[in-house]
Amino acid sequence: GAVVSQHPSRVICKSGTSVKIECRSLDFQATTMFWYRQFPKQSLMLMATSNEGSKATYEQGVEKDKFLINHASLTLSTLTVTSAHPEDSSFYICSAPKTGAARETQYFGPGTRLLVL
Amino acid sequence: DQQVKQNSPSLSVQEGRISILNCDYTNSMFDYFLWYKKYPAEGPTFLISISSIKDKNEDGRFTVFLNKSAKHLSLHIVPSQPGDSAVYFCAATTTGTASKLTFGTGTRLQVTL
Helix, strand or coil, X not given: CCCEEEECCEEEECXXXXXXXXXXXXXXXXXXXXXXXECCCCXXXXXXXXXXXXXXXXXXXXXXXXXXXXXXXXXXXXEEECCCCHHHCEEEEEEEECCCCCCCCEEECCCEEEEEC | XXXXXXXXXEEEEECXXXXXXXXXXXXXXXXXXXXXXXXXXXXXXXXXXXXXXXXXXXXXXXXXXXXCCCCEEEEEECCCCHHHCEEEEEEEECCCCCCCCEECCCXXXXXXX
């Protein structure tokens, strides 16, 4: 099946710093990618839709100035958590639907665990 | 507002028996439902799906049942195997939302020997 990678898999940072997470579709092109956040024992919550060549679409309650999304190419989307605070500590997962494939073929990355001290 | 709910956070089943995982939803606009399986430190992987025009879809050991009037779906795994031990997420989407998925909170399945 298709592969989506994320980097880094784990990051620890100090409060106030910014962290960039990369999401890459390795063997297919993705005009759209999705960013999710999962808190412990909770559901995956959609944060935003990353669109290649245009601005990201954010879900209600997600601060676009805090979570900067850049879809630089058809295989790369980045999520930057700016001025991170401890409450931003979470598991961040990206996904990419394969264009032209059936609706269920949305491929998820392995996730990035962010810990803000 | 949790539009997709999985009320059982965990389930333990003996190997060879049937595992039944349940999912309820509130949004009547959802017309496509999916089950994902997730191992620790990995992203979810697609398992099986069902369209709202059907009430059952079967794929090998996995069967998903949909009861639209009750806004309820279930995933049956039979026979259960130790390798099925994972967290199972139910997800729902609506035609035209470009694959935007709404996930449930997950059920941790433990298949014991």
